[in-house]
Amino acid sequence: MKTQYRTMGIDDAPFKFRDRNVSVVGAVVRGNSYLEGVLKTEVMVDGRNANKKLSGMINNSRFREQIKVVMIDGAALGGFNVVDIGKLYKDTGVPVITITRNKPDYTKIKSALRKHFKDWERRYEIITKNEIFRIKTKHNPIHVGLAGITLNKAETIIRQTTLRGALPETVRIAHLIATGITKGESYGKA
């Protein structure tokens, strides 16, 4: 059966810590390959507005009603602008999956947050409140956080929307666009 539902992948662009804002790109893909839409917003580097910006981007999109799930590359954008995916799901009605290649190292994250942020406890709480699940792929395993969706369904969607490598096409494409528009040419792995 050919998969024809739409997913939105989200990734942030490369940035320097002296930058105030960083571009965040959303890619809407039908099935496992057909790019239908490109969205862009900006979030503050190490800021606190990721949720507001993402829910705005999703809710204002003409694709909102059609998106089965949003997949975010990572649990934070622009450094430690952490995404509360439970709240994002609540605010948009669209289930959310965060995807990382490596299992988050909470000890390291905690120590980095403590060092840099007065409100480190709040950020740490958001980052750690969702259970992280390990999903096998044909390549390396990936690690996901979930809101509004079961692990079983998330696994199915990730499998159906991944064409090559370990990451769903939406996430791979969002990464290509975010790096390309910022650096002049896309590079690296999502």
Next chain:
Amino acid sequence: MKTQYRTMGIDDAPFKFRDRNVSVVGAVVRGNSYLEGVLKTEVMVDGRNANKKLSGMINNSRFREQIKVVMIDGAALGGFNVVDIGKLYKDTGVPVITITRNKPDYTKIKSALRKHFKDWERRYEIITKNEIFRIKTKHNPIHVGLAGITLNKAETIIRQTTLRGALPETVRIAHLIATGITKGESYGKA
């Protein structure tokens, strides 16, 4: 036979005439659907640097050796920043196809150039020096200008790299990215 060669589609972003520069996006697609790279440059609105910027973007790309053809949405970028495709082909070694939905109206173009540019004759000469061919598609016909490639080969490539509608995927995707990153959400037809 599955088409696996790479093409690069190029489109400019929407702009206002008071803008100094406009974003120009290159999309590298393998076969008729797999996005492999995203490139970006900027050209001056109504400027004269389109050739220099495009050849720089193409020659600096790690995909240059692999690109069979570059397909540009239109014969000029950022208004009347006209592209000399013969020169672009000479400077990059990559054949070039310009694609427009409508047949260019040279009377209208001439009168617009005369009105706005001191160097209108030079721009008009560049725009008109390539013969324009009409190509039938499953949808509406398109009009192409060619450099470094025969009409026959251009027709084959356009047919093989078009998935839906009248335009090759590279051009469609470059358009989605260029409008999306500028306006917040992609829209309209390439």
